[in-house]
Amino acid sequence: xxxxxxxxxxxxxxxxxxxxxxxxxxxxxxxxxxxxxxxxxxxxxxxxxxxxxxxxxxxxxxxxxxxxxxxxxxxxxxxxxxxxxxxxxxxxxxxxxxxxxxxxxxxxxxxxxxxxxxxxxxxxxxxxxxxxxxxxxxxxxxxxxxxxxxxxxxxxxxxxxxxxxxxxxxxxxxxxxxxxxxxxxxxxxxxxxxxxxxxxxxxxxxxxxxxxxxxxxxxxxxxxxxxxxxxxxxxxxxxxxxxxxxxxxxxxxxxxxxxxxxxxxxxxxxxxxxxxxxxxxxxxxxxxxxxxxxxxxxxxxxxxxxxxxxxxxxxxxxxxxxxxxxxxxxxxxxxxxxxxxxxxxxxxxxxxxxxxxxxxxxxxxxxxxxxxxxxxxxxxxxxxxxxxxxxxxxxxxxxxxxxxxxxxxxxxxxxxxxxxxxxxxxxxxxxxxxxxxxxxxxxxxxxxxxxxxxxxxxxxxxxxxxxxxxxxxxxxxxxxxxxxxxxxxxxxxxxxxxxxxxxxxxxxx
Numbered sequence: 001x002x003x004x005x006x007x008x009x010x011x012x013x014x015x016x017x018x019x020x021x022x023x024x025x026x027x028x029x030x031x032x033x034x035x036x037x038x039x040x041x042x043x044x045x046x047x048x049x050x051x052x053x054x055x056x057x058x059x060x061x062x063x064x065x066x067x068x069x070x071x072x073x074x075x076x077x078x079x080x081x082x083x084x085x086x087x088x089x090x091x092x093x094x095x096x097x098x099x100x101x102x103x104x105x106x107x108x109x110x111x112x113x114x115x116x117x118x119x120x121x122x123x124x125x126x127x128x129x130x131x132x133x134x135x136x137x138x139x140x141x142x143x144x145x146x147x148x149x150x151x152x153x154x155x156x157x158x159x160x161x162x163x164x165x166x167x168x169x170x171x172x173x174x175x176x177x178x179x180x181x182x183x184x185x186x187x188x189x190x191x192x193x194x195x196x197x198x199x200x201x202x203x204x205x206x207x208x209x210x211x212x213x214x215x216x217x218x219x220x221x222x223x224x225x226x227x228x229x230x231x232x233x234x235x236x237x238x239x240x241x242x243x244x245x246x247x248x249x250x251x252x253x254x255x256x257x258x259x260x261x262x263x264x265x266x267x268x269x270x271x272x273x274x275x276x277x278x279x280x281x282x283x284x285x286x287x288x289x290x291x292x293x294x295x296x297x298x299x300x301x302x303x304x305x306x307x308x309x310x311x312x313x314x315x316x317x318x319x320x321x322x323x324x325x326x327x328x329x330x331x332x333x334x335x336x337x338x339x340x341x342x343x344x345x346x347x348x349x350x351x352x353x354x355x356x357x358x359x360x361x362x363x364x365x366x367x368x369x370x371x372x373x374x375x376x377x378x379x380x381x382x383x384x385x386x387x388x389x390x391x392x393x394x395x396x397x398x399x400x401x402x403x404x405x406x407x408x409x410x411x412x413x414x415x416x417x418x419x420x421x422x423x424x425x426x427x428x429x430x431x432x433x434x435x436x437x438x439x440x441x442x443x444x445x446x447x448x449x450x451x452x453x454x455x456x457x458x459x460x461x462x463x464x465x466x467x468x469x470x471x472x473x474x475x476x477x478x479x480x481x482x483x484x485x486x487x488x489x490x491x492x493x494x495x496x497x498x499x500x501x502x503x504x505x506x507x508x509x
Contacts, residue, residue, distance in 0.1 A: 032175065035184045039171065042188075043164040048483065049201040050160050052152035053490055055084040056390070058205025060113030062155065064304070065121050066146035069129055074307050076109040082147065086497045108308045112316025115304045116247030117210045121158055128154040156204040163200030163209035167191050169216040170402035173223055174409040177361050181422065185429055186351075186409035190401060192437035193347035195393035198444060211248040212401040218244050219402050222257050223365065231286055238290040242297025249315065251399055253375045257368045262287065264364055318384065328381035333394060336387070338457040344393035344443065347436045351404035354411030361410060369403045376400060390454040390497070392447050442471045449478060450496045 359366030
């Protein structure tokens with residue numbers, strides 16, 4: 001009997017193997033469930049931070065939704081005239097009328113901001129509009145104009161929800177390649193030590209949380225179906241690619257992932273093989289379906305551009321031919337005091353370094369991630385407004401949130417392997433990430449309250465002094481004001497922003 005038991009175990013008795021597999025999977029399943037709950041409850045706990053206001057770039061993004069839902073058109077005069085003063089000041093004349101230069105050849109007000117956020121807001125906002133109309137029938141005095149509190153609160157909470165989903169999907173990807181603890185810590189690190197909180201909570205009318213979500217959703221589905229993707233799944237992937245493009249045009253760079261997968265498939269089979277022609281035909285069909293669905297799913301962008309500009313391919317941005325392709329500001333994007341990505345959000349140094357360790361864990365995923373980051377980096381460095389003007393950190397890179405989560409998880413896992421004991425690595429990782437998050441939150445506080453300039457270069461000496469001296473003195477009172485007298489606080493910030501724009505002579509893009 002002893003021999004039978006030993007032989008069964010070593011020889012791979014299916015029943016014994018399945019029992020061991022279930023036994024090993026149970027703790028992991030419990031850990032996955034517990035960490036998923038932790039992330040969700042953390043999201044619920046932070047929801048009071050959402051700031052229901054529309055300002056800056058958000059005026060343009062929100063206008064697509066409000067104008068279509070309330071006015072049933074894409075004429076944005078009402079939206080622009082109701083905008084915050086710092087957005088409006090360079091768009092009106094002395095009499096308060098929109099400048100003639102704002103109108104396109106079709107007679108519409110120019111709006112170069114993307115339509116994708118409005119698409120993602122729409123399901124919730126349509127329901128809210130219906131509830132507001134119903135409430136008015138019962139005598140509730142609430143304006144059904146898209147600007148009353150129910151609309152703005154729903155907009156802000158919806159944005160935060162999409163931001164959370166971007167992080168949760170990234171967490172789900174990371175835990176497939178790395179231990180649960182590293183996936184969790186990486187998700188928390190990017191959540192609280194990068195620019196993500198600004199666009200998830202403080203400026204919810206901007207596009208960056210939606211961009212992070214659309215990229216996360218695309219990469220999650222790409223990774224989930226990468227081993228055996230059917231033609232129908234290629235079509236779904238094309239639909240998700242179109243969502244990325246509708247939200248933020250540079251997200252098309254993420255198509256490097258399926259492109260690298262196609263190249264890998266071609267390289268895995270010799271051209272002389274009898275299977276090669278069938279493989280080529282299958283890939284040609286799949287890619288054709290992918291790009292056909294991708295093009296069709298971009299119709300919201302094409303139609304809105306046609307209506308507003310009279311050309312479906314007009315973006316409203318400066319032509320690509322005017323960009324600085326030959327002289328990108330590569331170092332400034334990373335290290336400048338003017339919203340440098342690494343200097344403002346140093347956790348991204350760790351996340352970017354981790355991409356090289358991600359390559360060791362999974363070559364296709366790692367190389368695709370690194371190439372996507374480098375292409376995106378070069379693209380932003382070639383843009384005239386590479387600093388994002390008044391954003392926190394280099395806001396454009398929020399789109400790559402899932403890639404940064406994967407990179408940071410890879411680095412933490414590599415450190416664990418190097419130290420030899422996960423507990424030892426965790427004892428290092430948790431304090432480092434906590435300090436980076438605290439530093440980031442203090443920096444956000446300085447930026448949000450204009451202790452440092454929102455635009456242009458900052459003084460690192462002043463910033464560091466503020467972190468250790470001024471922030472601890474002011475943060476409690478400011479948080480109390482944020483939760484009890486938020487409207488007054490936002491108006492004060494707006495006035496300071498106007499003064500800064502008048503001083504610098506710049507206007508938010």
